[in-house]
Amino acid sequence: xxxxxxxxxxxxxxxxxxASEAGVTKWLRENLFNGFSGTLLTAISLVAIYYILSAxxxxxxxxxxxxxxxxxxxxxxxSGMENxxxxxxxxxxxxxxGGGCFAVIDDRxxxxxxxxYPADQIWRINLAFLLLFVAIAxxxxxxxxxxxxxxxxxxxxxxxxxxxGGTIWGPISTLxxxxxxxxxxxxxxxxxxVLGLIGGAFAGIIWWLFIGxxxxxxxxxxLPIGLExxxxxxxxxxTTNFVIGLTSIAFSLPLGILxxxxxxxxxxxxxxxxxxxxEFIRGVPLIxxxxxxxVILAFFLPPGTNFDLFLRVIIMVTMFSAAYIAEVIRGGxxxxxxxxxEAADAMGLDYWQAIRLIIMPQALxxxxxxxVNVFIGLFKDTTLVSVxxxxxxxxxxxxxxxxxxxxxGIYWELFAFASLLFFIFCYGISQYxxxxxRKLATDHR
Amino acid sequence: xxxxxxxxxxxxxLSQLIYDTRYRAxxxxxxxxxxxxxxxxxxISNAVTNLAAQGQDIDFGFFGAPxxxxxxxxxxxxxxxxxxxxxxxxGLLNTLLVSFLAIVSATxxxxxxxxxxxxxxxxxxxxxxxxxxxxxxxxxLVWILIIIGVVINVFPQPREFRGxxxxxxxxxxxxxxxxxxxxxxxKPIWETGSAVVVAVFILSVIGIFVFRRYARNLLYRTGTLxxxxxxxxxxxxxxxxxxxxVMGTPISLEYPALRGFNFQGGIQVxxxxxxxxxxxxxxxxxxxxxxVRAGILAISKGQTEASSALGLRSGMTMxxxxxxxALRVIIPPLISQYLNITKNSSLAIAxxxxxxxxxxxxxxxxxxxxxxxxxxxxxLFYLTISLSISFLMNIYNNAVxxxxx
Numbered sequence: 001x002x003x004x005x006x007x008x009x010x011x012x013x014x015x016x017x018x019a020s021e022a023g024v025t026k027w028l029r030e031n032l033f034n035g036f037s038g039t040l041l042t043a044i045s046l047v048a049i050y051y052i053l054s055a056x057x058x059x060x061x062x063x064x065x066x067x068x069x070x071x072x073x074x075x076x077x078x079s080g081m082e083n084x085x086x087x088x089x090x091x092x093x094x095x096x097x098g099g100g101c102f103a104v105i106d107d108r109x110x111x112x113x114x115x116x117y118p119a120d121q122i123w124r125i126n127l128a129f130l131l132l133f134v135a136i137a138x139x140x141x142x143x144x145x146x147x148x149x150x151x152x153x154x155x156x157x158x159x160x161x162x163x164x165g166g167t168i169w170g171p172i173s174t175l176x177x178x179x180x181x182x183x184x185x186x187x188x189x190x191x192x193x194v195l196g197l198i199g200g201a202f203a204g205i206i207w208w209l210f211i212g213x214x215x216x217x218x219x220x221x222x223l224p225i226g227l228e229x230x231x232x233x234x235x236x237x238x239t240t241n242f243v244i245g246l247t248s249i250a251f252s253l254p255l256g257i258l259x260x261x262x263x264x265x266x267x268x269x270x271x272x273x274x275x276x277x278x279e280f281i282r283g284v285p286l287i288x289x290x291x292x293x294x295v296i297l298a299f300f301l302p303p304g305t306n307f308d309l310f311l312r313v314i315i316m317v318t319m320f321s322a323a324y325i326a327e328v329i330r331g332g333x334x335x336x337x338x339x340x341x342e343a344a345d346a347m348g349l350d351y352w353q354a355i356r357l358i359i360m361p362q363a364l365x366x367x368x369x370x371x372v373n374v375f376i377g378l379f380k381d382t383t384l385v386s387v388x389x390x391x392x393x394x395x396x397x398x399x400x401x402x403x404x405x406x407x408x409g410i411y412w413e414l415f416a417f418a419s420l421l422f423f424i425f426c427y428g429i430s431q432y433x434x435x436x437x438r439k440l441a442t443d444h445r
Numbered sequence: 446x447x448x449x450x451x452x453x454x455x456x457x458x459l460s461q462l463i464y465d466t467r468y469r470a471x472x473x474x475x476x477x478x479x480x481x482x483x484x485x486x487x488x489i490s491n492a493v494t495n496l497a498a499q500g501q502d503i504d505f506g507f508f509g510a511p512x513x514x515x516x517x518x519x520x521x522x523x524x525x526x527x528x529x530x531x532x533x534x535x536g537l538l539n540t541l542l543v544s545f546l547a548i549v550s551a552t553x554x555x556x557x558x559x560x561x562x563x564x565x566x567x568x569x570x571x572x573x574x575x576x577x578x579x580x581x582x583x584x585x586l587v588w589i590l591i592i593i594g595v596v597i598n599v600f601p602q603p604r605e606f607r608g609x610x611x612x613x614x615x616x617x618x619x620x621x622x623x624x625x626x627x628x629x630x631x632k633p634i635w636e637t638g639s640a641v642v643v644a645v646f647i648l649s650v651i652g653i654f655v656f657r658r659y660a661r662n663l664l665y666r667t668g669t670l671x672x673x674x675x676x677x678x679x680x681x682x683x684x685x686x687x688x689x690x691v692m693g694t695p696i697s698l699e700y701p702a703l704r705g706f707n708f709q710g711g712i713q714v715x716x717x718x719x720x721x722x723x724x725x726x727x728x729x730x731x732x733x734x735x736x737v738r739a740g741i742l743a744i745s746k747g748q749t750e751a752s753s754a755l756g757l758r759s760g761m762t763m764x765x766x767x768x769x770x771a772l773r774v775i776i777p778p779l780i781s782q783y784l785n786i787t788k789n790s791s792l793a794i795a796x797x798x799x800x801x802x803x804x805x806x807x808x809x810x811x812x813x814x815x816x817x818x819x820x821x822x823x824x825l826f827y828l829t830i831s832l833s834i835s836f837l838m839n840i841y842n843n844a845v846x847x848x849x850x
Contacts, residue, residue, distance in 0.1 A: 030565070031565065031566065031567035031568075032566065032567060032568055034565050034566060038565065038566050041561075041564065041566045041568070041569045042566060042568050042569070044569075045566075045568045045569050045572050046568070048572065049572070266470075267470055267473060267474050267477075268474065269474040269477060269478050270473070270474060270477050273477065273481060279832075280828065282784075282831070283827060283828040283831035283832060284788070284824045284827045284828055284831070285788035285789070285791040285802070285827055286788075287791045287792070287794065287802055287806075288791070288802070288806065288820060288823050288824050288827060291806055291810075291816075291820045291823070292820055292824075295810075295816035295820065296816050296817050296820055298495070299491070299492045299495045299496060299817065300488045300491050300492050300495075301491060302491055303491065303494045303495055303498060376582070380582075380583070380584035380585065381584070383584040383586045383587065384586060384792070386586070386795075387792075387794055387795060394584070394586055394587060394590070398590070411594050411598065412591075412594065415587055415590060415591050415594070418587055419583040419587055419591075422582065422583050422584055422587065423579070423582045423583050426581075426582035426583070427578060427582045430582070
């Protein structure tokens, strides 16, 4: 029997890793002090962060946030300043602290958000905003009952009525035109999808042009239900950005789909028309299109009609975003394998059936991130309407607010507020788009 | 044998226009073209009626008339007696200038930020994410207004440079002054012999390209890797410096100096140009950073591992393996970012930089009242610029993209 005394009999407990390879030290070494260049980058970042924070922290923390602080009756620092403007009082309170005067937001948030909308009617905009979430819930989340789509269809009319006010019978009559369209479409849509669509549109147009107005007029004289009517020029602030952005994207989606299909089509003339439209719109800045809306579009509309500036801007912005959406959807169409088109043909589907049932559901799914990007870009670009002197959020800050007596000289606080608001919305939308991408990912990579 | 009916001899029926795919295409296109013609005819007849009702007409003759306004920055000879057309060209050149500057700086910033966002360094990658998200999600117009606010409110006034206890001072040994009226930089004075220096400079730039091509061929042929960066830098600096000394320093600088209430001499760069340039750079840089990041992430991890296995260091891996491949993914979105910069430069109107929109679409339009002509011409100018940029960049894209055979 051999001697095995040199063999280890019990297991040695595993020794802990070296101090430099574990815990915080390891993390710091790998992530912050990784070689000379890593350390240098960390140092530069720390300096940058120090500079940002040393300016931002006092500005936010020592700032005046409430209008009550600026009341000479309660604040002893302001004794004898009853006749001074708010910004002067603010400067006295902030003397030497480096704080920001955020009381301006407390004072003017209503106008920043709603423009000159009558103060006792603001609940209407808030209600429309809340209903918006009910309306888009079935679009955004699968778990929501499908019946809510009916409300989504009605929502544009409800929102229009809530925001602009006036008699309820106008929107209802317009809605009736769409209902008529739908009925006609159901009657002949079984035989031919396109024929049903065109016939329905025809019936709807006849209703809107000749019958609807009379019916709405008659009903409103019999049953005058309505809200106080509000002029477009009284709607301003963030509401303007929101309404223009949402309306344009909603209208431009179907238009963009049609343009993309037209550009992919092998009908030579239709393709040509779509290419010229898309490339023209994409080649010019949005500002020039807004100039068109503000100064020359009125020339091209029928004599005697008087389109609102708001409406003209929505028309041009819709055309603008339709061209971009068309390009995104064209990308989605191009990404579909050729076999999908051929399989649809082999099933005996005609062109519109193939598009509706096979091609579009897949192409739209691929295009979702792009469409959301277009939407975020468009939402940010709605601030450009301030250039044609509409009082959207930025226009309101640059116009009435910066030149008002009370706040003449204030600057950063207002733009910080505007940036924050836009950031919240745009960042939120982009996060949703990433969630959607993950949800819809069906490839198993 | 049964006779197969010859379909070609079937008499033509009207219903074939709708149900026969051979004829249906023609029918649909005819209807489409008639609809489009009717629509445009309707628009034009509306316009004619409306213009006649207001007693206006379409006439481009006013472009020859004196403009009657001054432009604060002009790269060609211009005064208030010059015609409107010259004013439009001044604006066009200013648009091209700010677009070019912003394209160059946004590309540099975007590439650096995109690479740093993928860095191992936790702090810097978080900082870059912060930069990208902040700038991508806030409207450009807001950024431009914030930055012009910095230029106007934070930069010192010229009088603060004066006296013994001046609160502001010039940078780079008294040659550059940042004031709220703009930035003053030295102005080169070209004397005789300077043409030679410029010629040598241009030749050395061409020489760098020739050398880089030679170095690449050498690398592919023999595997010898030359220190391309250092030699390029040498070619860039040495011949021009030699020519400069040999010709007896023919180029001198005129420094800006404080005289009276303002700086005189040197070149005044408008504060609005600085603000617009900087805003376009940081805003578009954030988008380019995302494109660069996506392009680098699109290159499979195996490429990095393979190049490590070959013994390349991380810098060489990036330069020789990852970036050349990522470039193919990056360039198409980069083209649209360049187009965006050009189009977004029209926001100059918000800060008072005299670009095309401000001259042709702003002052000329307001002075002459000829909205139709001005806006149409404005769109035409921008369309031409956009199409030219996309044409040039597509040539480049076709040159670098993967050739599939």
